[in-house]
Amino acid sequence: MRLPVSPRQIPIAVAGLILAGLIGLGAVRFEHFASFPNLANLLGDYAYVGIASVGATFVILSGGIDLSVGSLVAFTSVLTADLIRHGWHPLAASALCLVLGAAFGRVTGWLVRFFALPAFIVTLAGMFGLRAACFLIAGESVSIEHPFLRWVSSSLELDAGAGVAIPLRSLLLLAVVVVGFILARSTRFGRNVYAVGGNERAAQMMGVPVGATTIWVYTLAGFCSALAGLVFTFYKQAGDPTSAVGLELSVVASVVIGGTLLSGGVGSIPGTLLGVLILGVIRLLIDFEGNLNSAWTSIAIGSLLLGFIGLQKLIGEIGLRSTQTGGSLDRAPPTP
């Protein structure tokens, strides 16, 4: 049997079909569901999830996991709000947060690498530590008020016509996806990430700088989480120490639904964007339904996740079988 796509592209193809199917379902059931403003809003609402997911995709591609995403987003959010409250310019506060996020990721990566600690544990510790730090900075939600931010939200928008303005955060998400895509696919660093996740021992034997790659992956993830935190803060116009709890799990779900193998080595950034959008459309569908309990969002996501892991397992086994029985070597001998 010859499939139109190679086995490794099946998950992302399925993710695309599911997204189209969900939007189609919404369009049939509700009048304005598939409208441009509605979908453009969705992109804006999920921009921070998407940005964090791009960073997490690199971590998962390299065979790791990052559980500190939610806490780092909340920490960034609280710190930014607090700094602005104390008279910092939002740009300066943002720059500091990005540096801190990257530095935090770098330390995580360093711990994972040099003490050979499981990423799960290191980032779990980071998750608790950063959440605690949020409460140390501010006991409760801090709202943000700054003329610069008002100017940004009113002036820096892309007028998409028909009275729809695409906010800066949506454009930022798209930019992060494009940069992430190029980084993963077309740089040596990106290829090294795939190699480390695909077979760390082999990567080492092939001369890939495994340690440096791992550290950069977590640095990148920390940076992306901090950027997501900034988007989140300026979107909500507040820094709340209790926000973004469990975000890391939504992020993992997006990445996996987008076709990235949890064991590393296989996946793509555009797939992750699809995963984020699937999560968003499910939430939107249930909102539109009105009287449906919002618990159905989690149930739907959980089922999809299970289905996708199953699909990946299946594809993995088919791939394995085809290798084992995959013909023999009947090529022309070299001509001396």
Add this chain to the structure above:
Amino acid sequence: MSPSISSPIERVESTPTLSVRGVVVDFPGVRALDRVDFDAHTGEIHALMGENGAGKSTLINVLSGLYPPREGTIHLDGREIRPRTPREAQAVGLSTVHQEIDLVPAMSVADNICLGRHPTRTGLIRQGATRRRAEAALASLGMYVDVSGSLGDHPIAVQQMVAIARAMDIDARVLILDEPTSSLDATETDHLFRVLQHLRDQGLCIVFVSHFLDQVYRLADRITVLRNGMKVGVWEVAALPKPALIEAMTGRTIEREPQNTASGSTDAAPEALLEVDGLGRRAVLAPTSLTVRAGESLGLAGLRGSGRTELARLIFGADAADEGQVRVGGARIPAGSVRDAIARGLAFTPEDRKAEGLVLDLSVRENILLAMQARRGALRPLRPPQQMQLADHYIRSLNIRTPDAETPVRNLSGGNQQKVLLARWLAVQPRVLILDEPTRGIDVGARAEIESLIARLRAEGLAIVLISSELDEIVRTCGRVLILRDRRTVGELEGTRITESAILAVIAGAGTVAGSHE
């Protein structure tokens, strides 16, 4: 060593491309390489030979930058190098293709060849140029495959070629191949050899490790032999007959004796408890048949890596056979089913008793009862008094020296650990007992006890298969010996014909008739 062996040569006419001098590598408690010298020249295929544990892999790992040596020097083209990582080794021109092909199956063939050295422009990989470079590297080996496809979609033989193509792309000066043919069939091996000969003729220096003696004689120009971490010598292949090579590898002398490998099967014999018919697995073991009757003990002899352990694992079902069948007491056992094998009365004590056999932190009693409890099922536990009684019985009858039944097995000596392992299997009352190196690493006294225990079990009507590198042990214990080489049966000896030198002669292939594929 007997004087019949030609004396090792020392080349002086040209400087070697790769020159290793006095390399020492220590592992905890073991000196893996002891002042080893090794030279390889441009335009030769140099085989590195030795039994398992002789230090071949360690030397390769030194050359590929995994184990920086404690002492000694490595020179490449007369310049000293000190590779500390695989990356550094590759950078200076030493490229190693390991037995488990170290590539990334999920990535494309092109990525695997160019990883770390992708052609880039302003930091971005040039995909087209990458593909062309990969295609060129493969074409130099006579391979034409779709380099955009995932490596994992290709058969092992192609993956191996990709690994070599990667070495070509690195512009390696020295190509090191560790057991490259272990998962290839005959056609694939032929192709690989043609490629290697072609590369040699183009001036590459190739270091080749294999335990397939015939392949070494087909391919290699010179042979360096290691034994117990030390260099035994280096010979031109033509000047080193196979028996001499075996002598060099094992350190034992072979006396040439008239050979008779016919196997006269006795009629009206006791019940055949273990019948193995054409059992084999691709690239692991050629189809092998054997029969062991009640009260009989069959020895499996051969160099380490000759297929002895592989055969035992296939019989027991620890690895699944591709072909052939196993019958125990007439009942067929499905391939690869350890549970069925145990249920039918098959027992197997593995070579590495610590890694595969005993649970070191559990007590003597618990270790003895493990297999029995597994057979009864978790829902029918033995009552503690019964457990104690059984454990005490075996501690006494096997003379296991332990303070009491509750001592962790870790605290016992090697010989007593081995007895605990035996007791575990005896507790389930097996009909066929397969022992893989039961006396490895234990002292002489305990060894004698285990040998007499084997004799006792045989007298009780068990069928025994004994794998041992101690040929004297096989001679003393076994009524029949099957000899393996290069993962196939090459001969069988029986009764008084079983002598150490006769076994060695068959291993060396001198005068073998039955089952030889030469």
